[in-house]
Amino acid sequence: MIQYAHLHHVSLAVRDLEIAKQFYSGLLQMQEIERPPFRSTGIWYAIGSQQLHLLQHPEGHTLREAGIDTTDGHFAIWVTSYQETIDWLTKQGIEYEARPDSVAGFAQIFVLDPDRNIIEFGALYNS
Incomplete structure (x- = not known):
């Protein structure tokens, strides 16, 4: 049996790293962290x-071309x-x-990044 500890990371494909960085670092103000010198181009938060x-x-x-579809792949914060x-x-x-009155039992907010990746923000509604 696998003994799970916690989720470590989620990876998303982006078309243009600078545009993605403007969204995640600039608009959402996520904290950048050091990334090992892989051969691929990327940024970690x-x-x-x-x-x-x-x-x-x-x-x-x-992967995506459409708008917000909460039955599609997404990650939640x-x-x-x-x-x-x-x-x-x-x-x-x-x-x-x-969706302040979501049947999930908590409030949900969904956004799209510039590459149409879906991000969900969850919170208690009265917070």
Whole structure:
């Protein structure tokens, strides 16, 4: 039997690393962390004790072409405040789909990055 400890990282394919960096480092203000000198092009971020790895696909391919579809692959980040997250996304001009009364039992906010990767932010609604 496998003894799981925790999720270490999620990797996403991006077409243009500089555009992705403007979104993740600039608009979302995620914390960049050191990345080993792989032959591939990428950038890593710390999200609590887990990591997000962005990898620039050498042929410019990514997986998605459509809009927000929450039944499609995505990753979720728990945030401390639903309203502050909504306010920040609005201030940054990032379109989102808010579900404050989600049947999940917590509030959900969905956004797309420049490569149409889906990001979910989860929080208690009254936070």
